[in-house]
Amino acid sequence: MSEEDYIISSKTLPRTSNYNVILTNSFLGHRLHGDTVFMNGFYNGTPHITGENIRKTSHRARIPCFMPYVDNESAYMYTLNSKTATYTISGENFTQVFYAHSVLNRVFITEIEVLGESISLNSHEGSPSGDLDIISDKRNVELSEIKGGILKGVNKFAGQIKVTETETSPKLTVYCISTSFNTVLSKGKHTFISAFGYTYNEAAKFYNLAVNYANSKILFSTHVISWDYVWNMVNIDVDNSDFAKTVKSALFFLLNAFPHFALENPAVENYPFDFYGVSPGSLGNGGDDCWYWGHVFWDQDFWMLPGMMMLFPSLVRQSILYRISKLPGARIKAQGYNYKGAMYPWESARTGTDVVPGAIYANYENHVTGCIVYAMRQYVYITGSWDIVVKDGAWDVLKETADFWVSRVRWDGKNYNIDGVMDPDEYHSHVNNSCFTNSVARLNLMFSIEAAKKLGKEYDPKWVEVSQLNGGLKIPFDEDLRYHPEFDGYVQGTPIKQASVVLLGYPLGVEMDDDVRKNDIIEYEKCTSRGPGMTYSMYSIGMLELGNTDLAEELFKIQLKNVGTPFRIWNEYPGGGVSNFLTAVGGFLQSLLSGYLGLRVLQDGLLICPNLLPDCSYAKYTGIFYYSQRFNVVVSKDTFEICRTSESAYEMWYIENGSGKWALPTNKTLTLEYGKYWIHMG
Numbered sequence: 001m002s003e004e005d006y007i008i009s010s011k012t013l014p015r016t017s018n019y020n021v022i023l024t025n026s027f028l029g030h031r032l033h034g035d036t037v038f039m040n041g042f043y044n045g046t047p048h049i050t051g052e053n054i055r056k057t058s059h060r061a062r063i064p065c066f067m068p069y070v071d072n073e074s075a076y077m078y079t080l081n082s083k084t085a086t087y088t089i090s091g092e093n094f095t096q097v098f099y100a101h102s103v104l105n106r107v108f109i110t111e112i113e114v115l116g117e118s119i120s121l122n123s124h125e126g127s128p129s130g131d132l133d134i135i136s137d138k139r140n141v142e143l144s145e146i147k148g149g150i151l152k153g154v155n156k157f158a159g160q161i162k163v164t165e166t167e168t169s170p171k172l173t174v175y176c177i178s179t180s181f182n183t184v185l186s187k188g189k190h191t192f193i194s195a196f197g198y199t200y201n202e203a204a205k206f207y208n209l210a211v212n213y214a215n216s217k218i219l220f221s222t223h224v225i226s227w228d229y230v231w232n233m234v235n236i237d238v239d240n241s242d243f244a245k246t247v248k249s250a251l252f253f254l255l256n257a258f259p260h261f262a263l264e265n266p267a268v269e270n271y272p273f274d275f276y277g278v279s280p281g282s283l284g285n286g287g288d289d290c291w292y293w294g295h296v297f298w299d300q301d302f303w304m305l306p307g308m309m310m311l312f313p314s315l316v317r318q319s320i321l322y323r324i325s326k327l328p329g330a331r332i333k334a335q336g337y338n339y340k341g342a343m344y345p346w347e348s349a350r351t352g353t354d355v356v357p358g359a360i361y362a363n364y365e366n367h368v369t370g371c372i373v374y375a376m377r378q379y380v381y382i383t384g385s386w387d388i389v390v391k392d393g394a395w396d397v398l399k400e401t402a403d404f405w406v407s408r409v410r411w412d413g414k415n416y417n418i419d420g421v422m423d424p425d426e427y428h429s430h431v432n433n434s435c436f437t438n439s440v441a442r443l444n445l446m447f448s449i450e451a452a453k454k455l456g457k458e459y460d461p462k463w464v465e466v467s468q469l470n471g472g473l474k475i476p477f478d479e480d481l482r483y484h485p486e487f488d489g490y491v492q493g494t495p496i497k498q499a500s501v502v503l504l505g506y507p508l509g510v511e512m513d514d515d516v517r518k519n520d521i522i523e524y525e526k527c528t529s530r531g532p533g534m535t536y537s538m539y540s541i542g543m544l545e546l547g548n549t550d551l552a553e554e555l556f557k558i559q560l561k562n563v564g565t566p567f568r569i570w571n572e573y574p575g576g577g578v579s580n581f582l583t584a585v586g587g588f589l590q591s592l593l594s595g596y597l598g599l600r601v602l603q604d605g606l607l608i609c610p611n612l613l614p615d616c617s618y619a620k621y622t623g624i625f626y627y628s629q630r631f632n633v634v635v636s637k638d639t640f641e642i643c644r645t646s647e648s649a650y651e652m653w654y655i656e657n658g659s660g661k662w663a664l665p666t667n668k669t670l671t672l673e674y675g676k677y678w679i680h681m682g
Contacts, residue, residue, distance in 0.1 A: 005237070005244035006083035006252075010566035013078060018579045019564045019571075021080050021087050022284030025100035026259040027273055028108055028196060029283030030065060032087050032098060033072075035126025037063045037108065038283055038294065039196055041276035042172055043349045044131035044161040045288075047356065058355040060286035060294035061131035061161050066178035066194045067110045068121040070096050070185075080567050082252035085227050094119050101219075102226040102260050103268045106206040108194045109219065118186045130288070132159030135173065143177065143204060144211035153180045154207070158200070165351045172350075175203040191219065206271075222268050229265045230255060233630075234311040234623035236592060238616045246560070247592070249568040254304065254585045257282050258315035274325075275318040276350065278304055281578045291578050295347035295355055296322070298368040299583040301375040303534050306507055307589030309375075310599060310625055313383050320379055323372050324393045326352025327400065330369070334404050337363075341403030344369045364422035364429050366408070369401050370440030374508070377447040381601045384627040389451050399459070402448035405441045406462045415474035416466050423487065424503070425496040427529075431487035436500050438473045439508050442466075475510075483519040484512075492523060498531040499538040500524070506541050506594060518546055525555070532572050533562035533584025537591035544595050544611060553614045556591055559584065597621055597633060598676070605680035608633070608655075610640045627681065629653065631664075642679075643669040652682035 013033065014020055021032045029038045038060045045057030070089060077090040089096040093116035101107040112119075128134075135158045143154055157176040164171055178194040193210045197203035213219040236251065238244050257278045261270040277296035279286055286294025300319055309316040323344070329352025330342035337343060345354035346365040356362040376394050380386055388394045409416040418441060423434035445467035452459040466472050476485045481492060484501045501524055504510040505517045512520075521542040528535060536559040543552035561574040562584050570585050572578040593599050596619070598609030606626045612635050613619045624631045629648065634641040644653055644664040653664040657677045662670055664679070 002241075003083065005241065006248045007079060007081050008245055008249060008567050009077055009079040011077055012566070014564065014566065014569075019567070019569050021567050021569070022253070022282055022580045023085070023087060023098060023100045023108075024256050024283040025102050025105045026257055026275065026283065027105040028100055029285075030067075030098075030100065030108060031284045033069070033124075035065050035124045036287065037065050037194070037196070038286060039063060039174060040283065041274065041350050042161070042174060042198075043165060043294065043355075045163045046165050047354065057163065057288075058165060058293060058295070058349055059131075059288045061159075061172075061174070062129045062287050063132070063159070063174055063176065063196070064125040064129055064157070066125060066155060066157065066176060067098070067108060067192055068112075068181045068185075069110075069124050070094055070112065071120040071122055074119060078566075080249065082248045083227065083231060084224050085252065085256060091119070093117060097220075099220075099223055100256070101210070101223050102256075103222045103271070104195075104206055104210050104213065105259070105261065105271055105273065106196050106202065107210045108196075109210065109223075110192045111220070112185060112190045112192070114185055114187045114190070116187060118184050121181055121183055121185050129159060131161060132174070133162055134158070135160050144208045144215070154178060155180050165349060165355065166353055169351055173198065175200045177203045177207040226260055226265055226268050229263065229267065230260070230312075235620075236622070237618075237620040238613060239618040240613075240616045243613075243615060246563055246568050250570065250585045250588055253282070253569070253580060254308065254582055254589065255312075255315075257304075257582060258308065258312070259318050260315075262314045262318050263312065264314070275322055277319055277322045277348070278582060280572075280581060280583045282580045282582050284580060285578065293347075293349075293355070293357070295349050297347055297583075298365075298371040299586070301368075302371040302507075303583045303590075304586035305375045306378055307586055307593050309379055309382050310593050310601070311623060313379060313625055316375075316379060317388065320376055320388060320394065321392060323375075324388075324397055327393070327397055329353045330397075331400065334400075334407075339404050340400075340407035341405075342369070342397065342400035343404050343408075344372055344401075360422065360429050361426075364420060365426075366418070366421050367423055367434070367437045367440050369404060370437070370444040373398060373401055373444040373447055374440060377443070378601055381603055382626060386451075386454060390455060395451060395455060395457070398444075398448040398451050399457070402445050402463050403460065405445055406460060406466050408441075409466055409473070414471070416472055417474055423500050424498055425486060425500040427495065427497045428487065428490075431489070433474045433476055433488045434500075435476055435484045435486055436503055436508075438475055439504050439510050442473050442475075443508060477516075481519070482513075482516050483523055484516070486524075493527055495527050495529045496524060496531075497529060499528075499535040502538050502542055506538065506545065506600075507590070509600075514546055517542060518548075521546075530573060532577065533559060533570055533581050534587025535559075537584075537587035537595065540591050541595040544598065544609075549611060552595070552611075556595070556614060559588060559591065593621070593624075597624075597635070599624070601626070605678045607676065607678055608642075609676040610635045610674060612637060626679065631679070639671055639673055641669050641671050643667065653679065654682050655679045 044061035074091040079088040179192040195207035280299045281291035285291030330344040334343035347356040422429040423436045540556040572581040600607035629646040
């Protein structure tokens with residue numbers, strides 16, 4: 001609960017460069033100490049599909065890094081500050097600060113202060129990018145210079161991708177204007193700007209804006225003001241200083257993956273852009289043949305968005321708009337498989353066509369379609385607004401994904417079946433009646449029906465027929481063993497890759513008896529084979545639901561083994577896999593909000609059932625969002641405090657349980673004992 005909670009310092013860099021800090025502002029991403037910058041929506045390559053084989057070449061296009069670095073031999077301390085979204089390299093006579101500007105979001109900045117003798121600078125451009133053809137651009141927009149700066153002039157770079165994503169896609173071009181530098185830097189303060197854009201004018205505009213900000217001495221302060229706005233509105237504080245650093249850095253890495261212009265902070269300018277979603281490895285990963293190539297998976301919709309929308313639904317909306325805009329690609333995929341409606345690709349990039357690296361995933365991982373609709377449903381329930389459906393085009397997604405599912409099923413005389421899928425457990429492919437796939441398909445159909453009724457739209461009666469509980473989609477269940485087999489023919493105890501059946505109880509909310517829920521968790525946790533980072537968050541949440549806090553704590557702590565040193569960067573697996581794995585960060589956030597705070601989003605209210613976080617005696621959750629309201633919750637031993645902080649002149653809010661009902665007037669704190677409560681508008 002101090003400034004130190006945000007700060008992580010180390011005298012050495014991580015053991016491999018993969019675990020270096022990544023800074024992004026959701027338009028630009030850069031792994032510190034590297035030679036690469038990635039840009040939102042900027043991909044090179046296309047999938048080549050021949051029968052069952054897909055050779056992937058689509059990936060984020062590598063742009064050289066034009067920022068100078070102080071000679072590494074001079075450094076003795078490396079510091080990540082999540083509060084200010086900065087990374088600092090310190091030496092005996094210098095400090096170098098990096099930040100992806102949160103307001104001027106086409107700009108990366110490094111500021112160097114030399115305190116004594118001159119220092120050496122190194123170029124980090126690396127070898128020429130294999131993704132770009134260098135092009136000549138003789139246009140000159142008048143560029144500003146930093147007043148009083150020792151270094152003058154700029155470098156200009158223009159590169160065009162070599163291969164487009166589809167035959168009809170335009171050849172995208174990146175332009176970069178960066179402050180030039182010499183190899184020796186003398187005493188004083190120096191600012192180096194790298195501005196990027198899809199057009200020369202865009203890069204020049206933001207370069208000039210950054211120079212003007214610097215000359216007005218507000219370049220750094222506006223960046224910090226933007227982040228202060230975030231941290232003051234939403235935060236999680238605990239009284240365990242070491243765990244606090246894990247919480248703050250996790251929030252930071254997830255928050256800087258989303259476009260802050262969507263917050264419409266009145267204290268700063270806002271510069272929108274078309275957002276192309278969040279990849280599992282963030283915008284700092286995704287080059288050729290590594291780290292999921294910068295593609296967007298179900299990870300965004302199912303793992304990252306649920307926790308984020310309880311804090312900042314306006315940020316989440318940008319990811320949902322990305323999915324809506326890629327509906328044409330989903331239609332094309334459905335047609336290619338002779339299905340109706342829209343079938344979203346397992347991996348999506350610039351155009352929304354399938355850029356998946358293997359046919360086994362393209363053919364069988366159908367659940368991504370239902371997960372996208374799940375995120376839309378949660379967004380509507382949390383905001384209480386149907387605008388995303390009515391005004392922004394989500395209705396077309398709901399209708400066409402429902403049409404897809406009813407064209408995908410097979411009737412066996414008793415139930416509807418979905419054959420030939422791979423669910424989240426990627427150890428098993430081409431299975432029939434995956435519990436998870438069928439459950440999320442049913443949720444998709446039910447929400448599409450709800451939206452149709454809300455909007456007065458006609459809909460296919462088969463949506464109802466397929467989604468009904470009895471005689472609808474088959475959900476495998478073993479009555480003798482009292483658990484859900486993962487799919488037809490699954491043998492209990494067979495190793496699985498990651499959370500699958502456990503996701504039925506949370507987050508899908510499939511109703512079941514407590515003993516079944518417990519058996520699902522215990523049986524599948526035993527046979528999970530070193531599951532990826534987000535898996536154990538779900539096992540922990542399940543045990544908290546059942547009141548088994550000891551086992552919940554044990555499972556909660558297993559996920560923390562994926563946190564790497566020194567900068568608390570999450571890995572896909574303990575010590576390996578994707579670094580800066582935002583999917584695991586999203587799972588961790590859900591284990592805090594839906595696990596230990598016990599939040600469940602309903603159509604008519606918000607459930608809360610708090611428990612104290614392990615090894616903490618205090619936890620404060622600031623800015624929980626529901627129906628345009630924000631709530632602060634402080635959890636202590638045996639009791640919790642709740643305060644509604646939003647003004648609502650004509651609304652009354654209440655919290656109740658089976659034995660009482662209490663008003664929640666603005667800025668009045670109420671103390672209650674642990675238990676399950678329902679927050680709602682009166």
